[in-house]
Amino acid sequence: MFTGIVEELGEITDVEELGDASRFRLRGPVVTEGARHGDSIAVNGVCLTVVEHEGDEFTADVMAETLKRSSLGALAVGSRVNLERPTAVGDRLGGHIVQGHVDGTGSIVARTPSENWEIVKVSLPADLARYVVEKGSITVDGVSLTVVEAGPDYFTISLIPTTLALTTLGHKQPGDPVNLEVDVIAKYVERLLGAQGGTR
Structure with a gap:
C-alpha cells in the first residue's frame, strides 16, 4: 500500500x-x-x-x-x-490509501496559475466520474490530491508550491497524459451496495 x-x-x-x-x-x-x-x-x-x-x-x-x-x-x-516506496506498518498515513492499481488515464486540460498555487483541470474517463467527488481524494500520477471541483468529464486540483517543485505535475502541460487511481473505498462501497440491492 x-x-x-x-x-x-x-x-x-x-x-x-x-x-x-x-x-x-x-x-x-x-x-x-x-x-x-x-x-x-x-x-x-x-x-x-x-x-x-x-x-x-x-x-x-x-x-x-x-x-x-x-x-x-x-x-x-x-x-x-x-x-x-510502500508504506511501512506504523508509519503516518500522510495522503490516503493508494494501491498503485491505476484505474485509467486522463490528460491535463488547462493550468491556471495563481500567486502561490495552480489550479489544474484534468479530463476524466466517463466510467470513473462516479467515484470522484468534491473534496474527495484522487491519485494523479501517484500524487495524493484533493478534488476541488468534480465535473461530468473533468475534475480540478489545486497544487501547492511543494507539489509543483517536487513532482511531475509541476511540468505537465495541456495534452499530457496522467495516471488516475480513484479512492478504493468508493469502489468497495459501490460493490457492497450493489450486492445488497441484488438480494432484495
Whole structure:
C-alpha cells in the first residue's frame, strides 16, 4: 500500500521492448536505498516490482495490461517520474490509501496559475466520474490530491508550491497524459451496495 506522498523525482534511464511487455531501468537514489529483488515501488502511481537493483538504479517489468491501462507506455529515456516506496506498518498515513492499481488515464486540460498555487483541470474517463467527488481524494500520477471541483468529464486540483517543485505535475502541460487511481473505498462501497440491492 502507498499513500500518494511522492518521495522523489526519478528518471527513466533505459527502456527495453519485450514484445508484449517492456523493461524499464529507473534512477532513484532515495527509493533504491535498501531495495531488494521483489520489492514494490510506485512509478507515476503504478505499483511495479523490482527485478534488479544496482547502485541508485532498479529495473522493473511492465506487462501489456499495465501499458494499456496507464501512461507508462509513453515514457522514454530521460522522462521524469514520481517514485514512492510502500508504506511501512506504523508509519503516518500522510495522503490516503493508494494501491498503485491505476484505474485509467486522463490528460491535463488547462493550468491556471495563481500567486502561490495552480489550479489544474484534468479530463476524466466517463466510467470513473462516479467515484470522484468534491473534496474527495484522487491519485494523479501517484500524487495524493484533493478534488476541488468534480465535473461530468473533468475534475480540478489545486497544487501547492511543494507539489509543483517536487513532482511531475509541476511540468505537465495541456495534452499530457496522467495516471488516475480513484479512492478504493468508493469502489468497495459501490460493490457492497450493489450486492445488497441484488438480494432484495
